[in-house]
Amino acid sequence: MKCVYWSVLIILLGSLLCEAQTWTAQSPLPTGKNLHHVTAINDTVACAVGTQGIILRTEDGGETWIYQQSGTTEDLWYVCFVDANTGWTAGNNGTIRHTDDGGTHWAAQQSPHHDVNYESIAFINNNLGWIVGSGGEIVHTDDRGNTWTLQMEWPYNGSWYGVCFVGLSGWVVGSLGIYHTTDGGGVWTRQDTYSGPPLYDVVFVNDSTGWAVGADNTIRHTTNGGRNWTTQFGVGNGRYYSVAFSDAQNGWIVGRDGVFLHTTNGGSNWNSESCGVARTLRGIAITDSRIWIVGQRGAIQFTSDRGTNWISQQKGTIQNLIGITATGPEEIWVVGESGTVMYSTNAGTTLQSRDLNISESLTCAAFINPDTGWIAGTGGCVWHAVNRDETWIQQNSGTTSDFDAVFFKNANEGYLVGQNGTILKTTDGGNSYVPMVSGTLSWLRGMDFADEFVGCIAGDNGTILRTTDGGDTYTLVGSGTRAWLRGIDFADELVGCIAGDNGTILRTTDGGASWQPVNSGVTGFLIDIEFASPQAGWAVGGSGSMVRTTDAGATWSSNHIANTCDLRDIQFLDEMHGWVIGDDWQVDRTIIFSTENGGETWTVQDSLATFYPKQIAFTDLHSGWAVGAGGMLLHYTDSLSTVPEDHPVFQPSEYSLQVFPNPFNPTTTISFSIPIAAHVSLHVFDITGRQIQTLADRRFDAGKFDVGFDGSALPSGVYFARIEAGSFAKTQKIVLLK
Incomplete structure (x- = not known):
């Protein structure tokens, strides 16, 4: 009986099940993936690329960014357009993609080598272009990329990170210094004796005046086409990734940890400014009146007044999301770090934030209906929603301990458990909390009730506490282990199980009065446990560990499903339909598995390029959500659509x-x-x-x-x-x- 409470009815009559079944990101939007580069075609059209093949395009000045299908999951590092329709992007493992229709379709182009990571692109017209990357490789095309030929390959370790052309005169920069060509790359010669930190970008405003930027506050400047380069001095923490100039006097540099520099005198002085983001910034694009900056975790910043005011075009949050509870088919609440509280009344299509003006991280939530609930977190913080749109009340917990779980039976009776053996009880909806004597200083992780009066709490160091009077008093129950105990679930009033580290599973058949170890068949950590019926249950954990019982936890068998995937949460709606969410650390992706036959077989329902997942919540077979680090909020739907009343209900x-x-x-x-x-x-x-x-x-x-x-x-x-x-x-x- 997992501690998730809902109290609204699902009305599904008159619905038609369609074919599409998808997980889509709802926060942060348009993405939470790292963006590496942005190019602006004009004041309204721009394109950005980033990790795992992401391509975004806006045609309304950034009000909306649309995903485009790149056809690859390789990281993309640069994008270049010569007009609104014709463009190229390139990235890891020799990836080159080309579009002739503004990105509606991206087609693969053949590169000379597949073991090269391409870092930068330059085109001077629809036909002539260059791409540079690792191994000192420079490739060239004169036919729109239909064929790419090798112009340079470095015999030793080294990489080119930036390339710029003015007519047939070009410059490349990287860990190999600065090289120059006057004949479109037929011959490349070293132009500077510079042997300092790597240079990451180069830009020229004409065939004489240019800048190169790189690590260790490096800014290099030339006024004679690169015959001589002088050092300009920047500020910040030392790594500049991109430089852009609107003319010979006005320029901008972006870099690590939100570095943003601006000059109005050709770089004689660089001033540190803020664009409103403290994350690493990788790309900058300038038009006549607008500037876009992109960076880590999907950052997109925009200004239309040359930097006086910056607007974030990323919606949602980038804070780590820790807890989610669903109060209905389209009602969800999400909490996370730095006081993040969001809710949605339309299945997550739009998210509304609640600014509670707190810095604590929120770790757990319990709602008894869509308007009434409690959220809790670090530092003893507790907030109560009386009306989600208007009234939030900060409640005094009387402690500074961190909370790990909140559990409310009804509008009056509830519990908070967490750090240092903390147990708080309220009988008046949280107007007052009374500390209960736990008899332990161990961190308490999970709580479940077998019936109205009998319940148990599990925690670190093998701690198990039991109450038989509705949570007024607790006794320590022997567990026979020192493992951290993480998940607890009662199958009925007598039988329950606890899961924890080292493959630990403990079982009770007397309502928690005593617990006996059961062989789980695994040795890794187990994070979550759930019973879908009095007989059928599952536990999941690290390295793809999944164990299953069909005899109320007496015996467990392995259902191992993914060696490189740590499974974080499991939920069953009934005996047949269940979901598991985890993170595949080998490929850095969130993996969601599903079963429709009671766990006999599990299939990958989706694999998404997202951050560390935390929790999954389904309200019915047609709608579910998942949350995780970096503001990750995913929504699952199988495209239920309303049918007119005179239309027969689907069969x-x-x-x-x-x-x-x-x-x-x-x-x-x-x-x-x-x-x-x-x-x-x-x-x-x-x-x-x-x-x-x-x-x-x-x-x-x-x-x-x-x-x-x-x-x-x-x-x-x-x-x-x-x-x-x-x-x-x-x-x-x-x-x-x-």
């Missing part, structure tokens, strides 16, 4: 039974699908097997149906919904918590 292809919300208080919706007409019996039973209520006992046509269940007159506890339709029968555990 399912299989039988199903789902309950949402679950746990619930006091109402929930039980949904079932039948692919053919049949007599349907739907009943609710208590833990002893006694029938409590009949919800359906008649013939139904093929389709999907929702039936409400009201537990107002029932005590808190575990119940079971069972459906029988023709030869199909299924039982689903439901939990009533008041």
Whole structure:
């Protein structure tokens, strides 16, 4: 019975299941990936490229940035357009892409070598161009890139990072110094005896005046076409990646950790300014009236007044997101570092931020309905939402300890657990919190209740605490281990399991009074554990570790699914449908696995170039979210679309039974699908097997149906919904918590 609470009904009648099933980024937008370069065609059209093949284009001055399909997952380092339609981009492993239609289609072009990382591009017209990169390689085309020929290859280690041409006169810079050509690259000669730190970019405003920038505050300047270069002095932390000039006097440099320099006198003086970003900046593009800067974690900064005012064109957040809770099919709350609080009422299409003016990181959230909830985090901070749009109240926890979990049974009774054995309880919705005696200084990581009164808390150093009076008092329970215990879940009122480091799984059959070790079959850390039914459960962890039980945790078998993927979170909506999210550290991607057969087989549902994932949350089979570092917010949809009332409801292809919300208080919706007409019996039973209520006992046509269940007159506890339709029968555990 995982500590995730929802209390709105899913209304899915009149919906049609379409083919598309996708995960899409919702924050930060347009991307959270590193951007390496930007080029501006005019005041409204610009293009940016970055890690893992990302290409973005705007045609409205940056109000909206559109993803373009590059056809590659290689890092792209440079993009160049000669007009609004004709452009090239290049990057790692010999990647060259070309477009003739403004990026609607990008086609691969053949490079001489595939083991070269290309860093910079220069074209002087639609046909003549050069690309430079590692190994001192310079390649040239005179036919739009249909063929590329090698002009230079360095016999020793070294790289070119920047190239610039004015007519057939060109310059390249890098770790090999500065080289120059006067015949389009037929002959390249060393132009400067400079042997200092590598140079990363070069720009000329005419055939005489140019600048080169690089590491260790290096700025080189020439006024005679490079025959002589002099040193200009910059400021900042020492690494300049890109330089751009609008004329011989006005120029800008960007670099590491938000370095942004500006000169109005041709570089005689460089002044440090701010463009509003402290992250590394990699690219700058200038038009007659606008400047764009791009950089780390998707930064896009824009000015239309030459830098007096800067506007971020990145929406959402780049803060690490730690917790997510879904309060309905389209209602989500997300919390994270530096006081980040965001919510959406339209499945994440738009995100609204709540500025609580706090610097603490928020680590956990619990909502009992879309408007009422609690968020908690480091430094003992607790905030309560009375109305998400208007009223947020800071509550006094009475402690400075960090919180790891928040758990509310209803609008009044709730718990906070975390650092130094902290347990706080409230019975008045958080107006006052009372510290409970835990008897430990260990960090407490997770909490779950078996019923209204009995619950357990798991934490570091093998700590297990148990309460039998609804959280008023706690006793230490022997675990027999010193492992960090991370996840806890009760399958019913008696059976529960805890997962932790070193492949630890502990099991109880007496409501947490005693715990026994169970062989998990793995030795790595386990992060999360979940039961989808009284018998079926899963635990996930490092190096693709997934273990499964079909006998209420008595035995576990390995379902190992990915050696290079650390699995972070698992969620099952019912016995058959589940999701796992993790990070593949070998290729630096977020991987999402799904199953439709109770974990017998797992398939990669998506592989996304995102940051370290933390948590996943699904409200039903059609909609889910995932959060992680760098402001990562992903949304899954299988494209449900509304059908007019006079249109027949879609005909399912299989039988199903789902309950949402679950746990619930006091109402929930039980949904079932039948692919053919049949007599349907739907009943609710208590833990002893006694029938409590009949919800359906008649013939139904093929389709999907929702039936409400009201537990107002029932005590808190575990119940079971069972459906029988023709030869199909299924039982689903439901939990009533008041």
